Amino acid sequence: MGQTVNYSGAVCAVKNSTVTLPCTFKPFESLIEDGRQVFPQVIRVRWCKNHEICQGTTPSVYNSDSKYNDPRYRYLGDMKGNCTLQIRNVKMADNATLRFRMELNYSTGHFTGRSGVVVRVVEGTQMRIKGSSDGGMMREGETVTLRCTSACTFHQLEVTWSRNDRDLQEFGSALQLGPLTAEDSGNYTCGLKKNPRTRSLPYMLHVQPVETVNKGIKVDNLRIVQLVLFTVHTVCIIIVAYSVIKRTCV
Known part of the structure; x- marks a missing residue:
């Protein structure tokens, strides 16, 4: 051969x-x-x-x-x-x-x-951040992975990250965050350390506190109960009114 x-x-x-x-x-x-x-x-x-x-x-x-x-x-x-x-x-x-x-x-x-x-x-190609979750909306206690990607190849150890324009200590093409807290919320960017022209557009991550989530669930449940009671009350009024009208006619 x-x-x-x-x-x-x-x-x-x-x-x-x-x-x-x-x-x-x-x-x-x-x-x-x-x-x-x-x-x-x-x-x-x-x-x-x-x-x-x-x-x-x-x-x-x-x-x-x-x-x-x-x-x-x-x-x-x-x-x-x-x-x-x-x-x-x-x-x-x-x-x-x-x-x-x-x-x-x-x-x-x-x-x-x-x-x-x-x-x-x-000369420079703008990086792009992709999150493991859709929309950048997360809850406290969850984990998320942000990936820095590009149409061109690059060495992953040269990637730097920042949150709200402040440099983070983490390096590499993937940034794993978690368990999340409200302090992790912010605008994240990534790029090559030696080439500022590659800096990505901000990726907005919003971490919703557990109390807010639970409060939202309680509010939703309360609204459902109120709606059911209102419906039952309305039906009762209609039935009573119908009975009165029928007796009057007789």
Whole structure:
């Protein structure tokens, strides 16, 4: 079976964020060299930008043989089958097609995944908050999860949160609140720490105190009782009136 490199597909990345490019590869399990079967090993891996072959003296964003790789590019893979690459502090210059190349201890086994992965960098995309409950209306004692989402990918640990324009200590793409109290009410926003242009529109969360809820239930029940009594009273009056009128006529 031939060699392969599989990419995750095109990626949209937000400037100043961190993005991960999932990637897997499979080298030859065996080769025929000088008439005999050999079992090659991967001795070097590389990632290049905007180069179809990524070989020779082609500049690399990552080279396993080099000690001078750009620190913004972190190789999360290995020499066996994982070629995942992470780009930190994404810049507009990262708007490119990146390709992975594996090199074996036999030159006939060198291989580049030519399809590559296209990275599209945007200056800023506004985040959006989605709540686990509809409408942002909650009651004391309940729990709710707010999620910070975007059309582009981003590293979840870079997300910051605020309530009523005051920064919260929590970080990450999901903010879990609960058991809720009335103090949790307010306008929540999220965004990337290094890119203020991504700040979301406010998400209004209103936590209703238990006493208010119970009071509302009691009021509703009282109104129902009053309505029933009024109806019964009205029916009784009609019956009495009908009886009187009938006797008078007779």
